[in-house]
Amino acid sequence: xxxxxxxxxxxxxxxxxxxxxxxxxxxxxxxxxxxxxxxxxxxxxxxxxxxxxxxxxxxxxxxxxxxxxxxxxxxxxxxxxxxxxxxxxxxxxxxxxxxxxxxxxxxxxxxxxxxxxxxxxxxxxxxxxxxxxxxxxxxxxxxxxxxxxxxxxx
Numbered sequence: 001x002x003x004x005x006x007x008x009x010x011x012x013x014x015x016x017x018x019x020x021x022x023x024x025x026x027x028x029x030x031x032x033x034x035x036x037x038x039x040x041x042x043x044x045x046x047x048x049x050x051x052x053x054x055x056x057x058x059x060x061x062x063x064x065x066x067x068x069x070x071x072x073x074x075x076x077x078x079x080x081x082x083x084x085x086x087x088x089x090x091x092x093x094x095x096x097x098x099x100x101x102x103x104x105x106x107x108x109x110x111x112x113x114x115x116x117x118x119x120x121x122x123x124x125x126x127x128x129x130x131x132x133x134x135x136x137x138x139x140x141x142x143x144x145x146x147x148x149x150x151x152x153x154x
Contacts, residue, residue, distance in 0.1 A: 002034040004052040018055045018135040044089045046127045048134030059131040070108035077105035096144040
């Protein structure tokens with residue numbers, strides 16, 4: 001188990017585009033394991049490789065239905081629209097509303113190199129979009145409708 005340091009907003013790595021994964025090797029599998037450990041330790045629902053300083057197209061997500069490991073994920077279909085508050089492990093203590101698709105279909109590779117399809121609705125759709133944005137150097141605050149940090153529960 002290895003917990004990696006999560007980069008915070010302002011670190012230039014978070015604004016760079018990640019390179020596709022060409023080879024799924026022991027090193028990448030260790031990265032996925034470390035990312036999952038880091039996400040769980042930080043009590044997050046998702047983590048992208050750039051958030052731990054690695055510019056590779058890999059994300060881990062767990063919205064309560066078990067761990068998803070996605071390598072080179074691509075959103076191939078979207079439907080609907082929803083606006084919800086989001087947070088991010090790279091921007092602690094802040095929440096903003098963002099418009100996202102209500103449903104997405106993502107194609108990716110798993111850690112065995114097999115092509116998989118993930119269909120996500122609601123929270124999973126939001127998490128998929130959020131983490132895939134990280135791979136392109138996009139933070140959720142770039143898509144912010146309203147900062148609700150101090151408005152929730154008031």
